[in-house]
Amino acid sequence: MPNLTDHQRPVPNPWNIGFGIVALAAALLTLLVWIPFDIKGGVIEANVLGKLEPGDAFFPALLAGALVVLSLIQVISAVIDRTVPDPDAASGKLTTDNLLFLCLFYAIVLIGLTVMYWLGPLTTEALKAVGLIELGYRQLLDTPPYKYIGYIVGGFGMTLGLITWAEGVTRPRAILTVVIVISVSILIFDILLNNVLLPPNADF
Amino acid sequence: MDLVLDYIVRGVLEVFYTADGNLDLLPMMMVFIGLVLGIVVGATPGLNGPFAMALSLPVLISYFGVSDEALLPILGFLIGIMKGATVGGAVPAILFNTPGTPDAFLTTLDGYPMTQRGQGIKALKIAHFSSASGDTFSDIVLFLTAPVLAVMIERVLDLPEKSALIILSLSFMAAVAGNSPIKGLIVGLFGMLLALIGTTLSGDGPRMTFGIVALGNGLPLTSAVLGVLVIGEVFMGIEQSARDRMAGIAALIKPAEGDNSFGWKDIREIFPRVCTSALIGTMIGALPGIGTTLAATLGYDTARRLSKHPEKFGTGVPEGVAATEAANSSVSGANLIPVLSLGIPGNFAAVFLILAVESVGDFTLGPSVFRFTEIKEIPDYGTLINKDLVVAFALFTLMALGNLFNWTLGGWFLRSLGIMVRIPKTLMLPCVLLITLTAVYAQDGGFVAIWVVLIFGGIGYILRRLDISILPFVIGFILSPKLEELIRGGYSASGGDPLFLLKSPLALLFIVLAITIITVSTRRAGKKKV
Numbered sequence: 076m077p078n079l080t081d082h083q084r085p086v087p088n089p090w091n092i093g094f095g096i097v098a099l100a101a102a103l104l105t106l107l108v109w110i111p112f113d114i115k116g117g118v119i120e121a122n123v124l125g126k127l128e129p130g131d132a133f134f135p136a137l138l139a140g141a142l143v144v145l146s147l148i149q150v151i152s153a154v155i156d157r158t159v160p161d162p163d164a165a166s167g168k169l170t171t172d173n174l175l176f177l178c179l180f181y182a183i184v185l186i187g188l189t190v191m192y193w194l195g196p197l198t199t200e201a202l203k204a205v206g207l208i209e210l211g212y213r214q215l216l217d218t219p220p221y222k223y224i225g226y227i228v229g230g231f232g233m234t235l236g237l238i239t240w241a242e243g244v245t246r247p248r249a250i251l252t253v254v255i256v257i258s259v260s261i262l263i264f265d266i267l268l269n270n271v272l273l274p275p276n277a278d279f
Numbered sequence: 280m281d282l283v284l285d286y287i288v289r290g291v292l293e294v295f296y297t298a299d300g301n302l303d304l305l306p307m308m309m310v311f312i313g314l315v316l317g318i319v320v321g322a323t324p325g326l327n328g329p330f331a332m333a334l335s336l337p338v339l340i341s342y343f344g345v346s347d348e349a350l351l352p353i354l355g356f357l358i359g360i361m362k363g364a365t366v367g368g369a370v371p372a373i374l375f376n377t378p379g380t381p382d383a384f385l386t387t388l389d390g391y392p393m394t395q396r397g398q399g400i401k402a403l404k405i406a407h408f409s410s411a412s413g414d415t416f417s418d419i420v421l422f423l424t425a426p427v428l429a430v431m432i433e434r435v436l437d438l439p440e441k442s443a444l445i446i447l448s449l450s451f452m453a454a455v456a457g458n459s460p461i462k463g464l465i466v467g468l469f470g471m472l473l474a475l476i477g478t479t480l481s482g483d484g485p486r487m488t489f490g491i492v493a494l495g496n497g498l499p500l501t502s503a504v505l506g507v508l509v510i511g512e513v514f515m516g517i518e519q520s521a522r523d524r525m526a527g528i529a530a531l532i533k534p535a536e537g538d539n540s541f542g543w544k545d546i547r548e549i550f551p552r553v554c555t556s557a558l559i560g561t562m563i564g565a566l567p568g569i570g571t572t573l574a575a576t577l578g579y580d581t582a583r584r585l586s587k588h589p590e591k592f593g594t595g596v597p598e599g600v601a602a603t604e605a606a607n608s609s610v611s612g613a614n615l616i617p618v619l620s621l622g623i624p625g626n627f628a629a630v631f632l633i634l635a636v637e638s639v640g641d642f643t644l645g646p647s648v649f650r651f652t653e654i655k656e657i658p659d660y661g662t663l664i665n666k667d668l669v670v671a672f673a674l675f676t677l678m679a680l681g682n683l684f685n686w687t688l689g690g691w692f693l694r695s696l697g698i699m700v701r702i703p704k705t706l707m708l709p710c711v712l713l714i715t716l717t718a719v720y721a722q723d724g725g726f727v728a729i730w731v732v733l734i735f736g737g738i739g740y741i742l743r744r745l746d747i748s749i750l751p752f753v754i755g756f757i758l759s760p761k762l763e764e765l766i767r768g769g770y771s772a773s774g775g776d777p778l779f780l781l782k783s784p785l786a787l788l789f790i791v792l793a794i795t796i797i798t799v800s801t802r803r804a805g806k807k808k809v
Contacts, residue, residue: 091459094745098465105472113490115483119775127775131480134763135472135487142468149461152801167458167746176518177740184712184733192726230713237709241520249706256710263338264721271341271721278726 085157090168095149102142110135183240187233192275195225216276223261226273230257282651289664290672294351294680306351306673310680313356315692317363322371322696323707328364329627330512332357333505334714336631337722340638350640350670355677357635361628362414362681365608366689369406370696373600374399385575385603392595397539400694404541405597406604407690409553413605415682416557417564417612421619422675424565426649429620433646438769439780441621443789445762448623450793451566453751454800461801463751466742470755471762473498478760493727501634502719503756506732507749508627509715511739516708524705549601552582556605564613578606612678619671620646623758630753642670 116131196212199221203211215221231253238249265273297303313335320331339356343349372383373390386406393402436444453463477485477497488494556578563574582602583592592599615632617623622645624630636642648667655663719728742749766780773779781787 090745091462094462094465094747098469101469109487113488114486116481116486129767129770131483131486133770134766135475137766138468138472138475142465142472145461145465145468149465152461169741169744173518173744176521177514177737180514180517181733181737188716188726188729226717230717234709234713237517237712238706241517241524241705241709242703243521243524252706252710253713256713260714260717264341264717268338268341268721270344272724274717274720274729275726277720277724 087154087157088167091153091156092150095146095151095153099143099146099150102139102146106136106139106143110139179240180237183236184233187229187236188274189229190232191225191229192278193225194228195221195275196279198224213279216272216279222265222273222276225275226261227257230260282653285654286651286665286668287672289669290674291676293669293673294355294676297348306355306677307680309352309355310359310677311684311688313359313361314363314681314684314689315359317360317365318367318689318692319363319696320360321364321367321369322693323702327368328361329631330509330711331360331364332628332631333501333509334711334718335360336635336638337501337505337718339635341718341721343639345639347640347642350636350642351673351677353635353639354632354674355680357628357632358674358677358681359684361611361632362678362685363689365414365611366407366410366604366685366693367696368607369403369410369600369604370693373402373406383607385579386600388579388593388603389595389597389599392593393597393600396595398595400539401541401545402597402600403694404539404690405545405549405600407693408541408546409549409556409601409605410608411682411685411689412553413557413560413607413609414612414685416554417561417609418675418678418682419612420561420565421612421615421678425616425619426671428616429646429649432620433650435785436646437783438765438772439783439786440789442762442765442769443780443783443786443793444621445623445758445765447789447793447796448617448621449751449755449758450797452754453748454796458746459801459804460797462745462747464797466747466749467751467755470752471759473503474756474759475763493725498731499719499723499728500757501638502723502728502731503735504630504634504753505715505719506735507739507742507753507756510712510732510736511743511749513708513712513715514736514740515743516704520703520705520708545597549597552585552598552602553605555581555585556602557609560606560609561613564610565616574610575603575607578602618644619648619674622761624754627750627753630757633757640670642667 110132114132114135118130118132118136119127120130122128199208199210199212199215202208208215212221234253234256235245235249238253239245242249261273264271294306295303316331316335317328321328335356336353339353340349343352368383369386369390372386374394376387376391376394390399390402390406393399449467450460450464453467454460476487477494478487479485485495485497556574559578559581560574563577579592579599579602582598583589586592586596586598588596610626611628614626614629618629618633622633622643624633633644636644648665648671650665650668652663652665652668657663716729716732719732720726722728738752739749742752769779770776773782776782780790
């Protein structure tokens with residue numbers, strides 16, 4: 076028997092086991108909590124003629140049941156399967172770095188979207204408070220520059236923020252690109268298309 | 280035969296004339312614009328056909344609306360993108376060794392060495408000829424087989440068989456896409472479950488909404504699919520770009536001059552490889568979920584085995600470029616065979632065609648499309664006709680137009696796009712994110728669509744990171760309502776027999792096949808790891 080170091084010894088892949096356990100937990104939660112509490116109809120119901128018919132929960136319960144079985148198979152097969160771990164493998168796992176990236180990405184996007192949503196209403200309220208305008212954001216939804224202000228500032232901040240993060244520096248070409256993209260978006264979605272609204276105007 | 284011809288002629292005329300009989304060149308123009316955009320997108324690193332189709336669909340729906348008249352221009356544009364992107368993908372692979380898709384990686388094996396020898400333009404001409412040939416062959420097979428298959432399916436398959444066939448398709452996709460069939464099946468079923476959020480069947484109101492009123496109309500389908508496909512890829516691309524920057528990775532480009540002529544001698548040399556690869560790609564494309572990568576791999580491998588000088592493959596031989604491009608392009612037409620005959624999408628491009636059909640007009644995909652019902656003129660009423668069949672033949676006409684544009688103008692346009700590969704991903708992807716968010720907001724009219732896109736983008740990112748194919752998830756999400764309808768109908772029709780799926784011999788065969796495919800492919804995947 077050759078001597079194997081810890082890195083060369085075949086072991087079950089913890090990510091495969093973890094995936095199975097998470098899937099099993101989600102399937103059981105769906106079957107035992109989500110479906111019973113969030114679907115008013117039953118799995119099988121009697122209709123007015125007394126004939127048994129599938130209820131609203133029939134298909135979701137069938138899917139969740141199948142998921143329980145498959146997740147169990149996944150857990151068992153992952154425990155049985157043994158492979159030599161590859162510490163350098165980039166895929167097949169979620170690292171702390173990946174999660175950190177995801178959080179940062181969402182943070183930049185959410186900040187951009189928050190600015191996009193609130194800047195227009197806050198600006199109009201501020202201008203109204205100092206007596207420069209008389210109408211609120213709702214009444215000015217179709218009036219430039221109010222209808223563009225949130226989209227331009229929020230969209231610009233979000234997009235330029237992501238580019239700067241990816242490139243490590245804010246270059247003039249990035250600023251120019253974002254300005255062009257936002258201008259083209261306004262041209263398409265606001266000027267050429269009459270029956271749609273730019274974000275966030277449909278929410279007010 | 281006269282009836283068939285009558286339907287074909289009406290389908291062709293549907294593309295060129297309005298219902299009032301006026302000449303209408305809009306659908307044809309949309310195919311052309313879509314093709315041009317598709318080639319540009321295919322030639323741009325970080326973008327691909329389904330990506331552009333995903334972005335275009337909400338814009339097209341916002342512009343054209345959802346009436347019957349809007350269907351052909353929208354489908355024409357999407358078909359143009361699909362065809363253009365397939366051929367355009369060769370540009371970055373050949374000129375700059377930057378494949379945008381896994382199958383384009385095989386194009387780099389011989390395409391990039393040709394560029395290094397100064398024969399990049401010749402490699403692009405070979406790629407265009409092979410790609411257009413493969414695509415045309417595949418479309419002809421589609422035109423001939425889809426109606427026949429659909430008629431057979433309609434005669435043979437009832438509710439249990441159709442349910443079992445969807446289960447078989449999902450199992451097949453889980454088995455061939457990604458490394459673990461069981462994981463693929465699990466995410467496919469989760470996709471199905473998520474698709475039920477906010478759906479309503481009875482008077483009991485919407486289901487599985489977590490009490491969130493905004494979900495009462497269901498999850499916006501396009502936003503969810505866009506999230507997994509586009510935003511998930513944007514997450515991956517930006518993360519990779521940031522890591523590459525930190526690692527100091529940069530592409531090097533060395534210009535060179537060489538023989539770039541492409542004539543009959545070259546065509547004679549590559550033609551046998553083009554034919555073999557087109558056949559392989561078409562056969563693979565007809566099976567749901569396998570996709571272009573396997574077709575390109577098999578096409579390249581077969582060409583190498585059949586070649587008189589297999590040892591030269593990988594050093595810049597035209598046959599290598601031809602085999603790969605013909606194989607991956609011939610998948611796209613054949614992939615519409617399961618779409619048109621069954622309503623089951625075989626790849627991402629087909630997903631967006633189905634989304635378009637489901638969102639616009641009252642055209643229905645599936646076996647009933649190809650019912651050649653008698654055409655009757657009724658005075659003071661109109662014409663009794665299977666309108667879906669006319670639209671199907673109009674769709675074929677649009678595809679034929681796409682091929683015509685591709686053959687005549689595609690090659691020239693393709694060769695002029697070397698500049699596109701210089702656009703960095705770091706600039707492109709954040710802009711794609713902003714356009715996607717704007718497009719889904721415009722289509723669905725609210726921030727709910729943006730939240731759905733971002734949440735499903737996170738799902739897409741995590742699945743990619745875990746090395747699980749997103750295809751079963753997306754297909755499961757799309758097919759869920761159809762499978763529910765079929766299973767509920769089959770269960771009720773059987774009088775409440777819980778084993779109704781196993782009572783029909785054909786349905787039983789499909790279920791056994793599904794289990795066999797998953798078992799065999801799981802064992803194979805296990806052996807590969809060891």
